[in-house]
Amino acid sequence: MTTHITSAELIDDEVESSGRPRLRGRPELLLTPLSFVLLLGFWEFAVHHYAVNAILLPPPSRIARSLLEGLTGGLYLTHFLVTVGEAAGGFCIAAVAGVIVGSLVTQFWLLERTLYPYLIALQSMPKIAIAPLIVIWFGYGASSKVIIAAMISFFPILVNVVVGLRSCDASKLDLLRSLSASKWQIFWYLRLPNALPFIFAGFNIAIIFSILGAIVGEFVGGEAGLGFLIVAANTTLDVSQVFAVLIVLATLGVTVFIGLQFVHRKVVFWAESDDINRYS
């Protein structure tokens, strides 16, 4: 939008100058925040003036107070770090395992044929359903959450690694073969870098899944973390606290996603952003 400004557009802006040329053609820049403010205003108004139970649905002002107290008191930070640590640990394990298993599976057809039924069975199973079992086995501490996060985020990475390593155009393979490259040289110089856009698409999904996994683990049985905080607030009917933690979680998710997109663009600089969207 801002990269290519033709002279015609510039003239248009001068003619219709309404003081807000940037919003022309992008009404959502104004409408989205406006609708948000209106929604919050109506919410606040409705809770105060209609028969809405403020315990079940606290007004935005009370949620904001809870959020502020939690942020300044250090309560959220402590639990935030726990959850982030669990999710990050799970994601890293899943990323390493996904890339290694995906590579082995695509390089050795015997391994693929052998493991395929297991992988399909594991993938079709809702992994959240195993969470209680994992908590029994690995306890109420962080390790069970790390494992659940890793399990949930493993498959999107694996699938994308396999698809990425397979999708290599014939002409590039011909080039390396014409130089008598070995199987492992083809993997290292061609297949792996060629798969990076796919692998990052998998990472994008997996990093959100890993947060999900950590939260679920804390729901099932935890001693700390934002998920634990939600359950604790729920049992005491502190609904504004629940909302406040949800806001923290949403912010975490968006931040992590944007961060990964940034890394993605730096590492896979040659791929069009279209590709990223198409493969994710």
Next chain:
Amino acid sequence: MSALAPLITIGEVGKTYRTTSGGAVKALESVSLEIQPQEFVVVVGPSGCGKTTLLRILAGLALPSDGRVLLRDQAVRGPRRDVGVVFQDAVLLPWRTVLGNVMLPALILGLDRAAFRRRAGELLELVGLGGFEDKYPHELSGGMRQRASIARALLHDPSLLLMDEPFGALDAMTREAMNLELLGIWQKAKKTVFFITHSIPEAVLLADRVVVMSPRPGHIVETLPIDLPRPRGLDIFGQPRAAGYVTRIREKLGGAAPGSAALSRLEMSS
């Protein structure tokens, strides 16, 4: 052309592909050709005449169904390190710089990196890409990419250069410029070149010998020595002898329909 032992001997080579439906497609039939060291051989033929198949067999990327190919008296049964291939598209790896792409053969073949980095720099100068070492392929034009791929094919100093319609995707102006540059490179580097094209004037401009192939199943219709003085420029098409070659090749390709002579004149003047 010397009467020394040929660099390549193609003996009665045939190639039959099995289709997925169980049928068989005969791509090449009984192709025989000898190529001398440092000779520039250009193959012309209609689409689907098996030219690319023949090149893939020479590159060791495909095996013949019948006959055999000898490279210096050794049968070609797979890719060989003294062969460089230039494909229809430049086939550069988008995550490597121009220098990184040109260096690829050295990495794959396990050659001395420092020495070959110097050579890569010299080759990039030779193909007119000096100063573009650190650019990425998506920052280059189509012609520049194909130059880089030529430098890459020359890096490990192969004695045989296989070129599969390397300039087919370029516009006419760039193509002419690239043809002349290729001639310059060939004269300096003294390689044997096996070059595939659709363009008859391109064949006449470049070749020591033009090999004309028939539609599928591809076989050699005629081998025509091009007896024009070198170094050649685009001005050769002003000579009646060059025009004669163009007409002759066109006739051999089956283009003896009325108006083909006029067409060839048109193509020459462009």
